[in-house]
Amino acid sequence: MKQPRYQPTTERFLRYVKIPSQGDPKAPKDKRPTTEDQLIIARVLNEELLQLGRQNEIEITSEVLPNGMVLGHVPAAKGFENSKHLCLTAHVDTYPYPNSTPQVTPIVHPAYVEGDINLPANGTIIPAKELAKLVGQRVITSSGDSVLGADDKAGLASIMQAVSKVLSEKTARGPMTILFFPDEEDGRFHAEGLPRELVESWDMFLSVDGGELGEVDSACYSGRTVTFKITGKDAHPGPYGHLIVPAQVIAADLIMRMQAMPTPWNKADHGGYQFPKEVQGEAGAATVTCIPRAFEDSTSLILVEELRTLGAAVASDYEGCKIEVEVKHQYTSTADAIAANPLLMPMLAGALRKAGVTLIESRAEGGTDGAMLNLHFPNVPAPNFGVGAHLYHSWAEFIGEDDLEMGMDAVAEIINAFAYIK
Ligand SMILES: [Zn+2]
Numbered sequence: 121m122k123q124p125r126y127q128p129t130t131e132r133f134l135r136y137v138k139i140p141s142q143g144d145p146k147a148p149k150d151k152r153p154t155t156e157d158q159l160i161i162a163r164v165l166n167e168e169l170l171q172l173g174r175q176n177e178i179e180i181t182s183e184v185l186p187n188g189m190v191l192g193h194v195p196a197a198k199g200f201e202n203s204k205h206l207c208l209t210a211h212v213d214t215y216p217y218p219n220s221t222p223q224v225t226p227i228v229h230p231a232y233v234e235g236d237i238n239l240p241a242n243g244t245i246i247p248a249k250e251l252a253k254l255v256g257q258r259v260i261t262s263s264g265d266s267v268l269g270a271d272d273k274a275g276l277a278s279i280m281q282a283v284s285k286v287l288s289e290k291t292a293r294g295p296m297t298i299l300f301f302p303d304e305e306d307g308r309f310h311a312e313g314l315p316r317e318l319v320e321s322w323d324m325f326l327s328v329d330g331g332e333l334g335e336v337d338s339a340c341y342s343g344r345t346v347t348f349k350i351t352g353k354d355a356h357p358g359p360y361g362h363l364i365v366p367a368q369v370i371a372a373d374l375i376m377r378m379q380a381m382p383t384p385w386n387k388a389d390h391g392g393y394q395f396p397k398e399v400q401g402e403a404g405a406a407t408v409t410c411i412p413r414a415f416e417d418s419t420s421l422i423l424v425e426e427l428r429t430l431g432a433a434v435a436s437d438y439e440g441c442k443i444e445v446e447v448k449h450q451y452t453s454t455a456d457a458i459a460a461n462p463l464l465m466p467m468l469a470g471a472l473r474k475a476g477v478t479l480i481e482s483r484a485e486g487g488t489d490g491a492m493l494n495l496h497f498p499n500v501p502a503p504n505f506g507v508g509a510h511l512y513h514s515w516a517e518f519i520g521e522d523d524l525e526m527g528m529d530a531v532a533e534i535i536n537a538f539a540y541i542k
Contacts, residue, residue, distance in 0.1 A: 133277035143213040153188030153302035176287040192298035203294025204323035210275030211304030239264030257522040270509035270519040275328035282531035292539035327489035331506020339455035340484035354404035367406035451491035471537040475529035
């Protein structure tokens with residue numbers, strides 16, 4: 121029999137990365153999915169999921185929803201019908217890096233020994249120090265002018281292969297939802313568009329996305345957007361210059377005063393910060409968009425209050441100026457729901473150990489998919505599991521073949537272990 125060239129998860133991964141699936145962050149806000157490409161990969165995943173059902177004579181249902189999500193259901197194994205309900209999820213889009221070649225041409229390099237890896241296109245180099253952990257395994261990269269897309273096709277491949285494995289080996293599994301969704305990189309995970317009853321039946325929402333192999337995020341930021349809408353007054357700067365209330369200058373002043381607060385570039389530790397992300401404007405009107413970030417929601421709210429106070433102080437220093445503050449909650453920390461289920465982390469650690477993977481518990485300094493879910497469904501514990509993508513969101517992104525396989529094994533062990541949790 122002909123030996124496959126690569127391990128099964130890698131075979132699958134290589135197939136998925138060749139299907140372009142970037143989202144379009146410039147698409148209108150309510151457009152879902154933002155690109156046709158994402159529908160193409162969604163249809164492939166949907167068909168493969170249904171095929172797994174046919175191959176294993178199990179009634180798997182799956183469909184591509186109009187918003188581009190793939191929503192599949194795998195019934196429990198016999199005797200595990202009353203086990204807890206697991207949702208496994210990954211996103212189909214890859215990071216929309218500007219001016220990337222849309223078609224990804226993956227390269228599988230021989231087992232890594234030492235030194236930098238030079239990619240053929242665009243002079244992209246992967247530095248040796250980033251590769252140190254992959255000694256002895258084959259390394260998968262793009263050709264250097266596109267993002268490989270291990271974020272999050274490693275997630276798609278490891279979930280699909282793990283489901284295939286537990287079905288063919290007939291090991292323990294409770295009822296499972298398989299959810300693949302588009303436009304995650306742009307924060308458009310449409311959690312509120314999911315059937316409420318279904319989401320509320322989930323006992324764990326495990327996103328398999330990004331991060332080092334074995335990293336489990338049991339907490340993350342709570343994120344809000346604060347927009348200052350500054351109204352000034354415009355006039356001809358010559359004869360009527362004295363009438364100008366310069367909104368753009370007020371915006372600059374507001375940002376400069378924010379320097380006295382913790383910002384991403386001057387914060388002392390991994391605590392909360394204020395980030396003036398974007399500024400636009402002229403004399404008549406200007407906007408400053410800030411994203412305060414903190415692990416605790418209570419701290420996030422304090423940061424928002426600080427910004428309101430700042431807005432009021434700045435407005436009072438400029439006669440004729442008005443500053444309105446708009447606050448939007450983007451996502452909330454996953455910490456509380458995970459902490460409320462104390463069996464989860466030990467269960468995950470045990471499952472990973474069986475797959476030869478050490479669990480590294482961490483707090484994501486950002487918002488995970490679970491954090492977007494928890495904004496609408498705060499009670500569903502939603503950890504995030506990394507399966508080994510490195511340098512993601514860059515043309516130097518890479519992943520190791522053995523890491524991919526072990527990550528998949530870990531997902532399969534999680535499915536088994538979760539079936540036994542009471
Ligand atoms: Zn991702």
